[in-house]
Amino acid sequence: MQRYQRKIVIASSCLLLGMLAACKKLVTVPDPINTISTGQVFSSEKQANSAMAGVYTRMINGENTGDASGAGLTSFAAGLSTVLGSLSSDELYNYRGTAEQSYYGLTTNKLTIYNSDQPWTMWESAYIAIYGANSVIEGIADSKSSMLKDSVRKALTGEAKFVRAFSYFYLVNFFGDVPLAMTVDFNQTAHLPRTPQQQVYQQILQDLKDAAASMPAAYPTTNGERTRPNSFAATALLARVYLYLGDYANAAAAATTVINNPADYTLENDLNKVFLKGSREAIWQLQQSLQDMYLKDGTPEGFAMIPAVLKVGMARFCLTPSLLSAFERGDQRLEKWTDSTDNSMGTANQPGVTRYPLKYKVGSPNSSFGMPPAEYYMVLRLAEMYLVRAEAAANGGPGGNAAAIADLNTIRSRAGLPALPATLSKEQVLAAVAKERQTELFAEWGHRWFDLKRTKRMHDVLSAVPLKQPWLGDFQALYPIPVPEITVNHFLTQNPGY
Structure with missing residues (x-):
């Protein structure tokens, strides 16, 4: 992380001052500072909210909000997770083949330390989000301002912890063991070693529990849009994390908490409405910039796919x-x-x-500059909660096979498919869960790639894909650690096989 540390400190300072759009790359960077938290930045509710909003802006628009159209291929939270995970699994392939080596290595599962620029971009953008979240946490903690109410301090700290957990979830699933940075203090983070994956997961769990308890159930936006997370967003991500860790009882309980709130969350009967900005299925969405002359009113991922x-x-x-x-x-x-x-x-x-993929309908051929967007970028949605609960039930969670089949049939009914019979065995139900996750969550946030790895099916499925022959080995389940990071931090080690 040292390669980006000095740049991150300065960029975060711009973010916290609410001037992210105007923040440029600097030619000269002053000496590292121990903290970017100042009483001035967090002296009022408005300024603190601006700092948090800046974190989200950077996640969806990338480092340069004037080039948000490219964020779908450069930011982990704007489309890059989808593209990389889909290419590495068996969902998508790059049509130009060897003409685009940066994607060909992913399509064929032949990444090396020499052709992994895209995974390295994933690493950098996720850590930028983590540093932004840490800066908010520390800035609020350091602020002595009486104009920053305790309720606001609590809610914004919860949001920042949620973003940190969210970012680490993707880092740990793409790279395995990663450095666990819990501060913006350069002196503490410059030479961090890799933290074991299970320890990172424990921090993710703790952050999400804190977030769920700290954030209100109501969305913090004045217009009611779901472009900043609430306590249900933290609970939804908790459900996913519990599922990944094999804690099926807690996964089912967390998913049920979200599902049992129909006043706020319901499945959209019309599939064309699922990814709209007013979708009742949305648990959390990110709002893209409307100032990019190429992106116009589309999403970065829509721009990349259409x-x-x-x-x-x-x-x-x-x-x-x-x-x-x-x-x-x-x-x-x-x-x-x-x-x-x-x-x-x-x-x-x-x-x-x-x-x-056409989950997002607006791209370069049909976007309009200056028009209100029809779509926001979907991050968490209700359908996943039904699939989480179904998988948990099939693995011994509450309700067993019957509950799992009922949840699967809810998803299938919306897709226009007949109900599954109640006589399915556990193995058949688990196979049905995998199939419904494949067809419901395709080209979304790397779900398929993560599913194949966590359910131990990656080798059997991907080693048989023609484009991925010859299969080089299961070490490809993890991406290589960026070589420039290892070069400047001798405590970092490379993933085996690279």
Whole structure:
């Protein structure tokens, strides 16, 4: 992290002053400072909220808000997690193949320390979010201002801990053991070693528990939009983390807490409404910049996925045959959440009609500058909670197979599919859970990649994918640690196999 530490300190200072959009890369950087927390920055509720809002702005728009259209491929929280996880698994492939080496290594599962620029960008952007969260936590703790009410201190500290936990969740699932930075103090973080994955998970759990207890149930935005997390967002992420750790009782309980709040969260019957900014299914969304002349009113991920010309433009990331074959006949998710294009138009590649993700409908060919956005970037949504609870129940959680099947049928019904029979065995239910997660959560936040790894199916599934032959080894379950980080911090070690 030392490579970025000095830059992060200065960038965070701009963030905390509420001037993120104007914060430029500096040619000269002053000596490291122990803390960026000042009484001036956190002297009022407005300033403290501005600091927290700046963290979210950077997550969705990247380091340069004037180039937010590229954030879908440069920020872990704007689309990069989706792209990397989908390419590494069996969901997407890059149509240009060897012409884009940075994605070809992911598509073929042949990453090396020389072709892993995209994973390194994932690392950097996640740690930038963590430093932003830590700066808010420390700034609020250091502030003596009487204008910063205790209720606001508590809620914003909870939000910052939530962001820290969220960011570490992705780091630990892409890279394994990672440095656990709990402060912005350069002297403490410059030479951190890698922290064991289970220890990082324990910190994630603690942060999420604190966040769920500290944040209000109401969203902190004045217009009621879900662009900043609330206590239910923390509970939803807790449900996912408990599931990953095999704590099925707590996973089911947390998911149920969210599901049993229909006044705020319900599944959208119309699949075309799921990813809209007013979606009742949304638990947390990020609001993209409207100042980018290329992004316009679209989302960074929509900009990355949708061809520049509909139907005949090149789709950069295409659905794999294995994903397409996972959809049952009549599955409306294939109809509503994907589209096709003739990739041969405007390229030197052979003719070929392919399908691409279309969960977000607004991209470069149909976006409008200066218009209110129809979509925000979906981070957490209710459908996942049904799938978490179903998997937990099938693994011995409350309700057993019957409860699992009921939750799966809720998701299947929305997709226009017939109900599963009540006679399924545990093994059949778990297979049904895996299939529904594959077809419901495809091209979202790396879910499929993480699912294959945590359920020990990565080798069997991916080693049989033609594009990934020859299979180099299961070490590919983790991305390489960025070499520049190891170069400046001799306490860091590389993941085996790289």
